[in-house]
Amino acid sequence: MAAAPIAKDVADEIRNKFTALATDASKYYEADLERIKTDDKLVSRFLAHQRDGKPGKPNDKDETAKMIESVFTWRKVNSVRDLDFSKDPDHVLTSMYFRGQDLDGADVLWVEPKYFDKTKRAEFEKYLMWLVENRPGEADSSQITIVLALGDVGLTEVDVEFIKYFINIFMYYTADVMKKMIIHNMHWLLNGVWKLVSVMLSEGAKKRVLFLKNKEVNKHIPEASVLACVGGPDPFRYQAA
Template sequence: MAAAPIAKEVADEIRNKFTALATDTSKYYDADLERIKSDDKLVSRFLAHQRDDKPPKPSDTDEAAKMIESVFAWRKENSIRDLDYSKDPDKALTIMYFRGKDSDGTDVLWVEPKAFDKNKRREFEKYLMWLVENRPGEAECSQITIVLALSDVGLTEADVDFIKYFINLFMYYTADVMKKMLIHNMHWLLNGIWKLVSVLLSEGAKKRVIFVKNKEINKHIPEASVLACCGGPDPYRFQA
């Protein structure tokens, strides 16, 4: 699912406001600057992200332009377009992967934190950036559903800093990408950590975070497509 189309004049208004902010073009990728000039779907995504499930307001176009500037600068600073894990990535990183569709036909990003290696956090962060940038449907500005498979994940396996980074990526550095996040079988011991992390979320984003237990996940993902890490029949899962 992509952001709803916006009128050409609204898209151009946002572009003009961004151009006024982006005086030093060396801070951004040329390819990003070229894309924003012509891709109304991309501009729509930035505007939808500002509205965050709320009624539109006059300042939304200002905030959308500011976010484009911030995201584009961040992308260049973090060499997003230069990352390439397409050839033989570190096996440990592949606890995050796209597989299957949810009940609405949206691509699903599965994450198995049980196998997360804290010593490779920076590499995990870069790999996550690359996955999102190269996700199915990225060119069409599609959204994704995220599943955090937390069965057997306790306090010793929980990495708060990475979880914060994970949330921040979808809150501040991607535009309207996360359709919803399914948190599957979170242990009650992690409630305190979740309270710390949830303060990063806007009210609209909080509505997209859904806690599910056991087969409740079938309400969001067809049963046949639920992976073994969440108790489903699809045997695919991360192998260390």
């Protein structure tokens, strides 16, 4: 999926506003600076993120430029382009993974919090950054559908701080990447946890969060591609070490 294209002059205006803010090139990756100069799709994503599903606002171009500057700074500080989990990552980290596509062709990120290790939160955070950075459709600035498989997750398994970080990534440090977030079979005991973290979501993002039970996920992902962790026929399973 791609954000609606914007006129070249609008993209260039946002670029110019960003350039006026980005006076210290050492704060950013050179590759990020080069990409924003030519990638209209990426500029469109940043603008769509600021508009959050609403019509244009008078200052949305200024806010978009500020977001680009903030995201690019964050990426350099957190060494996003330097991360590499392509070879032999810690097995427990791979309980987050891309597999298949939704009904609209968006890549699906499956997350199985049941297997998270709170002692490795920092590594999970880095791995999430790396996954998003290297997602199948990243070059096209595509969106993703996220599935949180919570069927076997209770209060003792929930890492609230990681969930906050997870949401922050998609709210503040990526450009309109989250198409929708499917929360599957969440136990009612976790309602309080969700209320705590949902305040971090914008109103537009809240509308993209879906609480689904059992086979309701088939309305968003082709039935044959629904994984066994949420009751689907795809036999792929994350195997705990």
